[in-house]
Amino acid sequence: MPRPLIYVAAILLALTVVPMACIVKNWYSPVKAATRIQIVPDMDDQPRFKAQTANPFFADGRAMRPWPAGTVPRGMLREDGRLYRAIEPDSTFTTAFPLPVTESLLSRGRERFDIYCATCHGLGGAGDGVTHRRAEALQQGTWTPPTDLASETVVGRSSGHLYQTITNGLRTMPAYGHQIPPEDRWAIVAYVRALQRARNATLDDVPEANRRQLR
Numbered sequence: 727m728p729r730p731l732i733y734v735a736a737i738l739l740a741l742t743v744v745p746m747a748c749i750v751k752n753w754y755s756p757v758k759a760a761t762r763i764q765i766v767p768d769m770d771d772q773p774r775f776k777a778q779t780a781n782p783f784f785a786d787g788r789a790m791r792p793w794p795a796g797t798v799p800r801g802m803l804r805e806d807g808r809l810y811r812a813i814e815p816d817s818t819f820t821t822a823f824p825l826p827v828t829e830s831l832l833s834r835g836r837e838r839f840d841i842y843c844a845t846c847h848g849l850g851g852a853g854d855g856v857t858h859r860r861a862e863a864l865q866q867g868t869w870t871p872p873t874d875l876a877s878e879t880v881v882g883r884s885s886g887h888l889y890q891t892i893t894n895g896l897r898t899m900p901a902y903g904h905q906i907p908p909e910d911r912w913a914i915v916a917y918v919r920a921l922q923r924a925r926n927a928t929l930d931d932v933p934e935a936n937r938r939q940l941r
């Protein structure tokens with residue numbers, strides 16, 4: 727390559743690299759008195775306070791403002807303690823169902839149970855779900871078997887108690903309140919009751935006409 731051409735190439739290179747380098751340097755250097763070069767300003771300059779910082783403007787010295795007392799986000803008013811928290815006004819567990827127990831509630835409950843609970847508790851609630859069987863096979867010694875949902879203890883629990891167990895979990899059982907909406911939790915409780923009834927059924931529960939088929 728002829729020498730002059732190399733000089734020209736070097737000058738051209740310097741001319742392209744130097745301005746870019748200046749822009750990049752300006753872009754990343756902390757804010758100075760001089761205005762930064764902003765190719766894409768987006769929302770770079772917003773008057774705002776950083777989270778978790780002190781701020782002498784407010785009496786309590788915090789930049790983050792607490793909600794005014796009694797604030798309820800839109801659509802989040804959950805006044806009905808029975809439906810949402812399964813507690814009575816005197817703070818005891820609700821025993822009555824806050825929703826009408828219909829066939830569609832039960833089938834919804836069955837569907838949700840099969841999705842969320844059966845993996846551990848088994849489709850019939852006997853505590854023999856696939857997760858349980860796998861954990862038993864691994865023999866790691868750390869697995870707590872899921873409770874049989876038709877056991878006397880669980881049958882004796884109030885419906886509100888069962889709702890709370892789904893909402894908040896229990897010992898080694900995880901909480902499902904963040905995944906299952908309140909109405910579905912009640913649907914699951916209703917279905918658990920149906921499972922308990924079915925698994926503890928006696929001959930008297932079978933209609934007269936069908937008893938013959940059992941024998």
Ligand code: HEC
Nearest residue numbers: 842843846870871872873880891892896897898899902914
């Ligand atoms: C990841 C496995 C797992 C899933 C999923 C699961 N459970 Fe459990 N559940 C357990 C275990 C383990 C226990 C026993 C906890 C203990 O005694 O430490 C338990 C206990 C319970 C009990 C007995 C509570 C008591 O009062 O003694 C109920 C009722 C129950 N689960 C209901 C449910 C329902 C309803 C679902 C579905 C929404 C569900 N569980 C999902 C593992 C699970």
